[in-house]
Amino acid sequence: MKKLPLIAAFLAVVVSGSAKIVTQPVAYEHAGVKLEGFLAYDDAKVTTAKKAPGVLVIPEWWGLTDYPKSRAQQLAALGYVAFAADMYGAGVTTGDPKKAGELAGQFYGKPLMAERAQAGFDQLLKSGLVDAGRVAAIGYCFGGSTCQALAYSGASLAGIVSFHGSLIPAPAGAAAKTKAKLLICHGAVDPFISKEEIDGFMKSMNEGKFDYQFVSYAGAVHAFSNPGADAIAKSAGIPIAYHPAADQRSWAHMRAFFAEIFAKK
Amino acid sequence: MKKLPLIAAFLAVVVSGSAKIVTQPVAYEHAGVKLEGFLAYDDAKVTTAKKAPGVLVIPEWWGLTDYPKSRAQQLAALGYVAFAADMYGAGVTTGDPKKAGELAGQFYGKPLMAERAQAGFDQLLKSGLVDAGRVAAIGYCFGGSTCQALAYSGASLAGIVSFHGSLIPAPAGAAAKTKAKLLICHGAVDPFISKEEIDGFMKSMNEGKFDYQFVSYAGAVHAFSNPGADAIAKSAGIPIAYHPAADQRSWAHMRAFFAEIFAKK
Numbered sequence: 001m002k003k004l005p006l007i008a009a010f011l012a013v014v015v016s017g018s019a020k021i022v023t024q025p026v027a028y029e030h031a032g033v034k035l036e037g038f039l040a041y042d043d044a045k046v047t048t049a050k051k052a053p054g055v056l057v058i059p060e061w062w063g064l065t066d067y068p069k070s071r072a073q074q075l076a077a078l079g080y081v082a083f084a085a086d087m088y089g090a091g092v093t094t095g096d097p098k099k100a101g102e103l104a105g106q107f108y109g110k111p112l113m114a115e116r117a118q119a120g121f122d123q124l125l126k127s128g129l130v131d132a133g134r135v136a137a138i139g140y141c142f143g144g145s146t147c148q149a150l151a152y153s154g155a156s157l158a159g160i161v162s163f164h165g166s167l168i169p170a171p172a173g174a175a176a177k178t179k180a181k182l183l184i185c186h187g188a189v190d191p192f193i194s195k196e197e198i199d200g201f202m203k204s205m206n207e208g209k210f211d212y213q214f215v216s217y218a219g220a221v222h223a224f225s226n227p228g229a230d231a232i233a234k235s236a237g238i239p240i241a242y243h244p245a246a247d248q249r250s251w252a253h254m255r256a257f258f259a260e261i262f263a264k265k
Numbered sequence: 266m267k268k269l270p271l272i273a274a275f276l277a278v279v280v281s282g283s284a285k286i287v288t289q290p291v292a293y294e295h296a297g298v299k300l301e302g303f304l305a306y307d308d309a310k311v312t313t314a315k316k317a318p319g320v321l322v323i324p325e326w327w328g329l330t331d332y333p334k335s336r337a338q339q340l341a342a343l344g345y346v347a348f349a350a351d352m353y354g355a356g357v358t359t360g361d362p363k364k365a366g367e368l369a370g371q372f373y374g375k376p377l378m379a380e381r382a383q384a385g386f387d388q389l390l391k392s393g394l395v396d397a398g399r400v401a402a403i404g405y406c407f408g409g410s411t412c413q414a415l416a417y418s419g420a421s422l423a424g425i426v427s428f429h430g431s432l433i434p435a436p437a438g439a440a441a442k443t444k445a446k447l448l449i450c451h452g453a454v455d456p457f458i459s460k461e462e463i464d465g466f467m468k469s470m471n472e473g474k475f476d477y478q479f480v481s482y483a484g485a486v487h488a489f490s491n492p493g494a495d496a497i498a499k500s501a502g503i504p505i506a507y508h509p510a511a512d513q514r515s516w517a518h519m520r521a522f523f524a525e526i527f528a529k530k
Contacts, residue, residue, distance in 0.1 A: 205453070205483065212453075216480075
């Protein structure tokens with residue numbers, strides 16, 4: 001059976017309080033790779049006649065697991081149209097850091113990173129529910145880096161939010177192209193992100209006069225926003241951890257950022 | 266005539282929209298110096314029977330000018346009891362950076378910095394309007410540094426917010442005493458705050474396991490929150506400037522911070 005975008009085999013309705021969140025797998029394709037993303041919105045708040053700001057969600061290097069899907073649902077509950085993108089291929093996820101490194105490694109430093117994310121962005125718009133002038137991308141870990149790359153590519157984004165993402169200094173020519181404002185949410189004691197990496201990133205931001213905010217959260221390490229990080233740390237043997245305060249604070253900062261960038265002119 | 270604390274010669278009521286902000290000069294004394302602070306609250310929201318969180322406001326090195334008073338009024342409009350403290354002496358203000366440097370220079374590196382701020386804190390509590398378990402201090406420039414010193418002294422603060430303050434690394438022994446969470450709002454291209462100063466501050470925060478957030482705002486220099494900064498820059502010949510986006514963002518971050526630290530347990 002041919003997969004049709006947005007005509008999903010499965011459509012779930014989550015009733016939580018007064019919010020009715022519709023979730024929907026979305027099949028799409030990029031550069032010959034079959035992908036499957038995850039759309040979420042509140043159909044009491046959003047319709048094709050009553051469009052809302054859109055938020056693209058780029059997963060951690062583990063792929064499109066339940067975690068980015070749960071974020072898409074939270075965003076939907078806030079009234080946004082959220083689309084958790086698939087970067088790897090339909091159903092491709094892993095809990096093995098070696099495999100995750102290989103999967104994410106296809107993208108770092110290559111145009112494919114922004115291009116694959118752009119394919120997700122296009123699917124978000126194809127929902128027909130999004131006010132195209134008010135779209136942001138958020139991402140976690142590898143997904144945070146991907147958001148940076150997507151911004152640098154000149155994508156029509158009002159803003160991006162990187163949660164514990166590796167930091168990609170803006171490449172030459174990016175300043176003139178970038179439309180997005182950047183909010184970088186960083187774990188202050190993240191052992192995966194060196195001081196040199198931070199300094200290089202900040203330098204490129206300041207020199208390129210990017211519109212950015214960089215927040216360091218005390219005590220937080222890599223994956224600080226993921227409530228499942230401690231379990232993954234144990235099974236995968238890597239120094240990541242959930243940090244409830246940093247999670248709540250960075251989410252609050254994202255919301256303040258959205259209030260700014262989605263404000264109607 | 267003897268000045269009586271809280272029995273003010275002058276009491277102003279500002280009617281703005283539905284809010285009715287009461288403002289009141291408050292005479293007090295510290296270490297033989299006669300001081301005059303500025304209390305502000307909304308008497309429709311706050312009474313001795315209906316206490317509210319309190320916010321101490323520490324001025325820039327110019328002294329207790331209209332700027333910190335305007336911030337106290339804004340905080341009052343949000344429902345807080347605000348007290349803009351006097352650090353220098355009743356009526357002592359200046360627009361001359363040399364004089365301001367001398368005035369502020371009495372405090373840097375000395376216990377007097379926290380002690381004089383604590384005297385203001387005590388006056389805030391003496392208003393009888395404040396829920397003593399929910400008090401924060403915010404400060405601008407020199408006042409931001411003073412908030413840091415006040416936190417390190419062990420003051421009973423839920424949090425402090427430093428706006429474009431010089432950064433004081435936590436001294437030995439401060440980590441065990443400090444009760445306040447810290448929100449540091451920093452202009453990313455502030456020429457008055459060196460990279461070494463930032464690095465030293467962050468190191469002391471991380472080593473002491475302080476509960477802090479450090480935010481860098483793109484394009485912002487010293488005094489970014491002060492709408493009068495451009496005029497002062499011209500008259501005083503120093504590289505400061507108002508930055509509307511950084512002002513609005515840091516204020517939003519302060520509000521999110523207050524929502525966290527003032528939440529009832």
